[in-house]
Amino acid sequence: MPKHGVVIIGTGLAGYTTAKEFRKNDPETPLTLITDSDGAFYSKPMLSNAYGTNKLPTQLATQNAEQMADTLKAKVLTHRHVMEIDLNDSVVLTQSGDNILFDRLVLAIGASPIVPPLEGNALERIHQVNSLADYARFRGDLAEPRKVAIIGAGLIGCEFANDLRRGGHEVSVFGPDALPLSNLLPAQAASELKTELGGIGVDWQLGSAVKTVNLNDEQFELILANGQSHQADVMLSAIGLRANLQLAKQAGLSTARGIVTDRFLQTSSPNVYALGDCAEVEGLFLPFVLPIMSAARALGKTLAGEKTSVQYPAMPVVIKTPAYPLVVSSPPAGAEGNWQIEETGTGLRCLLKNGLGQLVGFALTQDCVKERQALVKELPPLLNT
Numbered sequence: 001m002p003k004h005g006v007v008i009i010g011t012g013l014a015g016y017t018t019a020k021e022f023r024k025n026d027p028e029t030p031l032t033l034i035t036d037s038d039g040a041f042y043s044k045p046m047l048s049n050a051y052g053t054n055k056l057p058t059q060l061a062t063q064n065a066e067q068m069a070d071t072l073k074a075k076v077l078t079h080r081h082v083m084e085i086d087l088n089d090s091v092v093l094t095q096s097g098d099n100i101l102f103d104r105l106v107l108a109i110g111a112s113p114i115v116p117p118l119e120g121n122a123l124e125r126i127h128q129v130n131s132l133a134d135y136a137r138f139r140g141d142l143a144e145p146r147k148v149a150i151i152g153a154g155l156i157g158c159e160f161a162n163d164l165r166r167g168g169h170e171v172s173v174f175g176p177d178a179l180p181l182s183n184l185l186p187a188q189a190a191s192e193l194k195t196e197l198g199g200i201g202v203d204w205q206l207g208s209a210v211k212t213v214n215l216n217d218e219q220f221e222l223i224l225a226n227g228q229s230h231q232a233d234v235m236l237s238a239i240g241l242r243a244n245l246q247l248a249k250q251a252g253l254s255t256a257r258g259i260v261t262d263r264f265l266q267t268s269s270p271n272v273y274a275l276g277d278c279a280e281v282e283g284l285f286l287p288f289v290l291p292i293m294s295a296a297r298a299l300g301k302t303l304a305g306e307k308t309s310v311q312y313p314a315m316p317v318v319i320k321t322p323a324y325p326l327v328v329s330s331p332p333a334g335a336e337g338n339w340q341i342e343e344t345g346t347g348l349r350c351l352l353k354n355g356l357g358q359l360v361g362f363a364l365t366q367d368c369v370k371e372r373q374a375l376v377k378e379l380p381p382l383l384n385t
Contacts, residue, residue, distance in 0.1 A: 004101040005030030006303050007092055009082055009247075010108030011039045011065070014276025014292045018106055019072050021300025029304075031074035032100060034092065039065025039078040040132060045289055047135045048159035049320045052166030057136040085251040087269050104271045104303055107248060107259060111241035111277035111287060116151055120223075122215035126151075126235045129160075141234045145169055149222055149232035151210050153180040155319055157238035158193065161202045162321045171202050172230065174222065176209040181319070184328050186339040186350050189363050196324035205230065241287055243278045257285040263309040263383065265299045275299055281310060282383055284333065290315035314379035316362075316372050327369045331361035332382050344368055351375075 006022060008015045011033050019033060033039070040061035050060060069076040081095040085105070092100040113128035127138045142148075146169050150157050153175030164171045173180070179190035180197075194204055208226040213235065215221075220232045243258040254260040254268035258280030265273045265281065275295040277287040284291075294310055301308040319326040325347075331337060337352040337360050347366030354360050359378045364371055 004103045006104045007102035008033045008106040011035040015108035017296035021296050022303045025304035033076045036081045039076045049163045052163040107274040108276045109244045109278045111243045114240045116237045120213040122213045146233040148234045150236045152238035159320045174205045193324050200323045312383035313381045325369050327372045328363045335360040
């Protein structure tokens, strides 16, 4: 490896895990990580269920940047906003004036919350929780019991709804679809999720999108497309994430839903790689923990000189709604099938099977979640060598 070594932009799960995997295979080559945050290591998926278990932001961070640098035998440059990647000269330029040369560059720059397309005077006061700093600000608005409105009835919205009810707040969830998690679950399972979370006090306001949010005397007013009006003390938007692509586009890299890579995580430029929530690997955009871990293991070897392709087995997603336990394994891209649903008395076993009767996906609820490991063995991989 030439003298400038490996540079990783981003110190989230993707960046730090790639650094750890690289160090397993190469303990000596210079390694630099750049972040616009304080560089603390924490598990981002814990943000949507931390409040109900009374986890403070400081408790979620397990190591600070200095400790991570020591562990990785690396430089961790914090509070550095990357302005430009010059691929011709192989240099990263930051707003602080750093010119950081690299031999191999990894983009682990994540994704940002989608800004809801709303009218009104309160948009800047709507919380979006995608970092430890976001969580700290959100938690600061929940010092006393409040009435919280969540825009978005998808995975993150449902997790926060369950968590905030556990924390003692009134919670209303708004979304245009008739059922929560309608993009992941068959209707029967989605209906039961709605009922069970309703049973712990979640107020569902579904079937009409929020159009306008105004703030009057510290009280939010939400106006729906159907004309209904609702009030809240605190607002959270959880309508999804969009890959951070601006830096890659400025550098001339190929992008689609994410930064386009092959199965070796290489972008359209040699010696530049991408993974995590910012990457689209062989046409797959999978912003979840297990794909990140698989990609980091492969990339750690590739960066150390052992070219290794990523493999994605079937990777179920555990949805953190303890009032109604759920685990979902979505089918591979292009796979079609029909749901076969069995009520076991202690949950739903929802199996998605193709025309040949082969299992291509599943959704398990309540006690049936215990079956996931056995069922995973029957599923086709999402990406194989």
